[in-house]
Amino acid sequence: MKIGKIFLSFFIAVIIFGWAFHTNAGTIVIQDGDSVGSVAARAASAGIVRSSIIFKIGYRIFGGDANIFPGVVKISSDCNVKCVVRRVTSSQRDTIRITLTEGQDLRDLARILTARGIGSASELYAIAGVPAGKKSENDYEGYLFPDSYDVPKDISTQHLVDLMRQNFKTRVEDGLKSEIAASGHSLHDVIIVASILEKEVRPGDDRRRVADLIWRRVAAGMPLQVDASVNYATGKENLFTTAQDRATDSPWNTYKYKGLPVGPIGNPGIDAIEAAMTPIANPYWFYLTGSDGVVHFAKNFDEQIANRKYLK
Numbered sequence: 001m002k003i004g005k006i007f008l009s010f011f012i013a014v015i016i017f018g019w020a021f022h023t024n025a026g027t028i029v030i031q032d033g034d035s036v037g038s039v040a041a042r043a044a045s046a047g048i049v050r051s052s053i054i055f056k057i058g059y060r061i062f063g064g065d066a067n068i069f070p071g072v073v074k075i076s077s078d079c080n081v082k083c084v085v086r087r088v089t090s091s092q093r094d095t096i097r098i099t100l101t102e103g104q105d106l107r108d109l110a111r112i113l114t115a116r117g118i119g120s121a122s123e124l125y126a127i128a129g130v131p132a133g134k135k136s137e138n139d140y141e142g143y144l145f146p147d148s149y150d151v152p153k154d155i156s157t158q159h160l161v162d163l164m165r166q167n168f169k170t171r172v173e174d175g176l177k178s179e180i181a182a183s184g185h186s187l188h189d190v191i192i193v194a195s196i197l198e199k200e201v202r203p204g205d206d207r208r209r210v211a212d213l214i215w216r217r218v219a220a221g222m223p224l225q226v227d228a229s230v231n232y233a234t235g236k237e238n239l240f241t242t243a244q245d246r247a248t249d250s251p252w253n254t255y256k257y258k259g260l261p262v263g264p265i266g267n268p269g270i271d272a273i274e275a276a277m278t279p280i281a282n283p284y285w286f287y288l289t290g291s292d293g294v295v296h297f298a299k300n301f302d303e304q305i306a307n308r309k310y311l312k
Helices: 002-020 036-045 052-063 081-088 106-115 121-128 157-174 177-183 187-200 205-219 227-234 270-277 301-311
Strands: 026-030 071-075 095-099 148-152 286-289 295-298
Touching (some): 026 036, 026 081, 026 148, 036 052, 071 081, 095 106, 148 157, 157 177, 157 187, 157 270, 177 270, 187 205, 187 227, 205 270, 205 286, 205 295, 286 301
Parallel strands (some): 071 148
Antiparallel strands (some): 026 071, 286 295
């Protein structure tokens, strides 16, 4: 009788163990510096493992002190927790690295992907929105986090956009949630201003000063007159704009229309986003970035005209 109970207990334990360590097919994206906990949470969120705790237990049993390597890990339906742990601790990755740098926009990303043989510009625009085009629900300009992504060579455009959107959600929407709320501005407006700062001003306190200037001009009903927004509308990459450029009829043209442009003009990084949220108060109403990259401020239009000498 006692042996029967022991056998039954063992049988039940095996069933529970098998149930707990069962996995489903899916994909885990691992970035440089990810911890066991972050990978466990991602595997659980993707439905690959039943919970992050199960993954951590499996890692302790089957992984020991093994390192986790960056890249995209595809998990098949016939895998289990042991298999998943072995996959994430393997350095073998059939991947390529896609890098979107701070300030680059959808046009830049289209060129990057086309050069790497991933989809086409039209496919990207159908998924993430048309640069300076009609606004839509899937307009992701500004919401694709600039970063390096180790992805499978055969990754789809949709999957890559999803990874960039998830990274933005993790790093900005969730990671800076309290800071955004404390700024007194909406996430959308913060990203728009950050995208302007990314294009117009080098990292540093001048970004925060220009941020203050932008917010005040918007509140006062003054046109921003930002060349970078005009270039986004025209698709040009010139340092300065022409009178013809500034006459372009586009809601991104901040010479023609007051207030913020209708959307971001690129994908800002953390530094520019934080600058947009933490402006430094100052008495200036105008600025321009000279040919040498230095920002020159002015309290009035006459001073701004005088500063144009720095554009040569």
